[in-house]
Amino acid sequence: MKFLEDIDTRPLLLVPVLALLAWPLIGSGSTWLTLTVAGLAMGMIIFIMASGLTLVFGLMDVLNFGHGLFIALGAFVATSVLGAMGDWTGSGTWWHNMVAVLPAMLIAMAVAAAVGLAFERFIVRPVYGQHLKQILITMGGMIIGEELIKVIWGPQQIALPLPEAMRGAVLWGDAAIEKYRLLAVAVGLAVFVAQMWVLGRTKVGLLIRAGVQDREMVESLGYRIRRLFVGVFVAGSALAGLGGVMWGLYQQNVVPQMGAQVNVLIFIVIIIGGLGSTGGALIGALMVGLMANYTGFLAPKLALFSNIALMAGVLLWRPQGVYPVANR
Amino acid sequence: MSTNLLTLEGVHTHIGAYHILHGVDLVVPRGELTMLLGRNGAGKTTTLRTIMGLWSASQGRISLGAEDITALNTPAIAQKNIAYVPENMGIFSDLTVKENMLLAARSAKNAAQMDEARLQWIFKLFPAVEKFWNHPAGKLSGGQKQMLAVSRAMVEPRDLLIIDEPSKGLAPAIIQNMIDAFQQLKASGVTILLVEQNIHFAQQLGDTVAVMDNGRVVHAGRMQALAEDKALQQSLLGLAL
Amino acid sequence: MLIVTLLGLAFAPFLFPGVKALSVAAKVLIFVVLVAGFDLLLGYTGIVSFAHTMFFGIGAYGIAISSNTWGPTWGALATGFALSLVLTLLLSLAIGLFSLRVRAIFFAMITLAVAAAFQTLASQLSDFTGGEDGLSFKLPELLLPSTEFSEAPFLGVSLDGRLLCYYLLFVLALGLLLSLLRIVNSPFGRVLQAIRENEFRAEAIGYRVVVYRTLSSVLSALYACVAGAMLALWLRYNGPDTSLSFEIMMDVLLIVVIGGMGTIYGAAIGAVLFLLAQSYLQDLLRLASEAASAWPVLAALLSPDRWLLWLGLLFVLSVYYFPTGVVGRLRSRAALTSLSSQARSKDVA
Numbered sequence: 001m002k003f004l005e006d007i008d009t010r011p012l013l014l015v016p017v018l019a020l021l022a023w024p025l026i027g028s029g030s031t032w033l034t035l036t037v038a039g040l041a042m043g044m045i046i047f048i049m050a051s052g053l054t055l056v057f058g059l060m061d062v063l064n065f066g067h068g069l070f071i072a073l074g075a076f077v078a079t080s081v082l083g084a085m086g087d088w089t090g091s092g093t094w095w096h097n098m099v100a101v102l103p104a105m106l107i108a109m110a111v112a113a114a115v116g117l118a119f120e121r122f123i124v125r126p127v128y129g130q131h132l133k134q135i136l137i138t139m140g141g142m143i144i145g146e147e148l149i150k151v152i153w154g155p156q157q158i159a160l161p162l163p164e165a166m167r168g169a170v171l172w173g174d175a176a177i178e179k180y181r182l183l184a185v186a187v188g189l190a191v192f193v194a195q196m197w198v199l200g201r202t203k204v205g206l207l208i209r210a211g212v213q214d215r216e217m218v219e220s221l222g223y224r225i226r227r228l229f230v231g232v233f234v235a236g237s238a239l240a241g242l243g244g245v246m247w248g249l250y251q252q253n254v255v256p257q258m259g260a261q262v263n264v265l266i267f268i269v270i271i272i273g274g275l276g277s278t279g280g281a282l283i284g285a286l287m288v289g290l291m292a293n294y295t296g297f298l299a300p301k302l303a304l305f306s307n308i309a310l311m312a313g314v315l316l317w318r319p320q321g322v323y324p325v326a327n328r
Numbered sequence: 329m330s331t332n333l334l335t336l337e338g339v340h341t342h343i344g345a346y347h348i349l350h351g352v353d354l355v356v357p358r359g360e361l362t363m364l365l366g367r368n369g370a371g372k373t374t375t376l377r378t379i380m381g382l383w384s385a386s387q388g389r390i391s392l393g394a395e396d397i398t399a400l401n402t403p404a405i406a407q408k409n410i411a412y413v414p415e416n417m418g419i420f421s422d423l424t425v426k427e428n429m430l431l432a433a434r435s436a437k438n439a440a441q442m443d444e445a446r447l448q449w450i451f452k453l454f455p456a457v458e459k460f461w462n463h464p465a466g467k468l469s470g471g472q473k474q475m476l477a478v479s480r481a482m483v484e485p486r487d488l489l490i491i492d493e494p495s496k497g498l499a500p501a502i503i504q505n506m507i508d509a510f511q512q513l514k515a516s517g518v519t520i521l522l523v524e525q526n527i528h529f530a531q532q533l534g535d536t537v538a539v540m541d542n543g544r545v546v547h548a549g550r551m552q553a554l555a556e557d558k559a560l561q562q563s564l565l566g567l568a569l
Numbered sequence: 570m571l572i573v574t575l576l577g578l579a580f581a582p583f584l585f586p587g588v589k590a591l592s593v594a595a596k597v598l599i600f601v602v603l604v605a606g607f608d609l610l611l612g613y614t615g616i617v618s619f620a621h622t623m624f625f626g627i628g629a630y631g632i633a634i635s636s637n638t639w640g641p642t643w644g645a646l647a648t649g650f651a652l653s654l655v656l657t658l659l660l661s662l663a664i665g666l667f668s669l670r671v672r673a674i675f676f677a678m679i680t681l682a683v684a685a686a687f688q689t690l691a692s693q694l695s696d697f698t699g700g701e702d703g704l705s706f707k708l709p710e711l712l713l714p715s716t717e718f719s720e721a722p723f724l725g726v727s728l729d730g731r732l733l734c735y736y737l738l739f740v741l742a743l744g745l746l747l748s749l750l751r752i753v754n755s756p757f758g759r760v761l762q763a764i765r766e767n768e769f770r771a772e773a774i775g776y777r778v779v780v781y782r783t784l785s786s787v788l789s790a791l792y793a794c795v796a797g798a799m800l801a802l803w804l805r806y807n808g809p810d811t812s813l814s815f816e817i818m819m820d821v822l823l824i825v826v827i828g829g830m831g832t833i834y835g836a837a838i839g840a841v842l843f844l845l846a847q848s849y850l851q852d853l854l855r856l857a858s859e860a861a862s863a864w865p866v867l868a869a870l871l872s873p874d875r876w877l878l879w880l881g882l883l884f885v886l887s888v889y890y891f892p893t894g895v896v897g898r899l900r901s902r903a904a905l906t907s908l909s910s911q912a913r914s915k916d917v918a
Contacts, residue, residue, distance in 0.1 A: 057674075063674055063677075126889060127888075132615075132617060136884070139819065140881050141885060143877060147875050264685045267681060271678055271679065275674070304689045305689075307686075308682050311679070311682065312667075315675075
């Protein structure tokens, strides 16, 4: 892969700098640690949700304002699956819980992927190249989807409690670090590493990276990039579904509007990261997660605004995001 | 097997409201290097792009051998064993030189599967490609990028090479490398369609020549004949070969 | 069709008796202004901004807060209105200028984020804005429903403050719509369209795209602000969901698409069609749902609470099949008929 000197390292410093800046403001070291882990966990979950969207945009120039739908779908599917596996989630042992959680994740991803396939075929494909229509239609698609969720699961919020063994916290000195958050960080890292591996070490990944830069040339080299796009879209939807499951467990409840709610956060993340950049999405997501938790503690009323301020700040520094994708 | 690998008959191309190609008739004989010459704006690049399906011909027929490829999409056309090097080289600057080459080698799943012998051949002609193998292609100089672009077209055997101004802006020393490369390619039996503005380049390499002006081919024939006829050169291109 | 709409709205209180009908008519007036302003930005300048409802909210809150804080006098309302206009001006200027630093796609997403944040802010600053519950307030005496101008009803409608309020809105809406038509048919409007078609060329000819875009952005926001004020006057209540919700933005988008982008008339016709559908669709669905009660799934799909589902479907379909909207369709039909009549007259001659 690349030589270290070629990687633009300055943006990598953003996350630690933000974390360090918050320390004096928060005061106590243990609170800072709790908040930071919470922020990283939240950021990782957001990354899982956002990574698919940024690739879809980068590769095919498609603005999917309906991405939140797959997140909501994943979360709701999880409520059904976990609800049905009450004895497994009620058990106090880790691996018993995983027997319930893992299938929940996989089924959620499968459902989201299937819906993603239909979404691409019927909603996105007809409006190729027309940004305005894409915005309108994908929003319309999300609304339809949201309403269908209400039809299937009902319009009210549904609780999604954490399985027994995942509750509670680990104590590190004075800091209480929730077990689930550590799991989230682990899963997020795994997804990130898997993505980087596919992008960097496989030919498919190579095609995606090249396609993000210059779609025409990739076609001129004889590759049917259309099919690749459908694949990326479906994978992105599946990841959103996974993110939905984790987000639902993080909040411990799900509402049909959650897709729309998270949409805004995800857009902020991919704008900060640069449309089309996985690494950028990770940085953006971690920053948003940290920011949300720090301001949640320091000045709760400013939470959403703080993320917008963050986005504005990054854009003033780099108008195309942290890692803009070259030649468009 | 017909003697012409690529034939264009009465091809018109519209881009939006602009009518660029006004009935292009072009034949590219098999195994030869056909030069496509003409002033800026004559429609040379548009012709190449239309052949590759990047722009659609609004009228006319494009045939590869006996097959009509006019309505095919770009990947399908490229898969007919055609390599295309566009005017802007089409280098993926965020990818390494190796990755650029790997992309062009359709049948290779990873770097190890690329044809070693061909790679050595390319390295001998264009040492810079070997030198910067693991570096991002964006770090290469303009000339080196052009060499990489041509190398990509060579990494696997192809029937037809379509190349748009490979020597643009190159220093004279490097141009000689290019000429060597094309001569070796010709010797290997590949058919080449080359757009050029560099007269020296054209004269050295061209077997057949076609001259375009205002979206039409206004002269077609042997390069030899054109090279000897100064008056014809003057009228077609405004300068002597 | 336009004339029918105009007359219908002008005489609505008399033609369609009943509280609900009048409410719908008033809403139509408000939305006409709101959507027409949006069309200036979207249809004529080609900019997508989700911050439109934010300015709607500012206008509404301007009236609500001033009436609450300083009492329901004309002076208070005027001050509140003026302040909300100033705030709108400043914010839209900032947003408009910011849009130049970033690409259009970014801009759309950013305005979405800003609008969402504003909505959250409005519900959080409860001391000021009444929080989630919003603010109920009084109007100056003249506009109150309890104020009667004459004892006997006129043509079956009582002449009270409410009626006056309605006609105030009507005059405002008409005036604003006409002014907007004037703007888009002026040289300014034509430059906007030129910029939308080909920004580069417009700049090359010598028009400072920056200035025009920002101006359009500010104007559109100001219209939204006034529409918000109108809303507050009519409802005598405002809350985050009333004027800032995303649903309203979707409604605006729907109307502009169905009515026809880039045709101010489209806003008017679209608003009528949409609001009629919205108000009466739920009743329709209720009927259908009851009829289908034997099949629970179908009944659930047809439930009146799910009207947004059908609206969403309609929306998606109209983006595909109705890209020029109702007005576009009517215009092309009119063009075809005039062409064919021209052809016929040529034959005769």
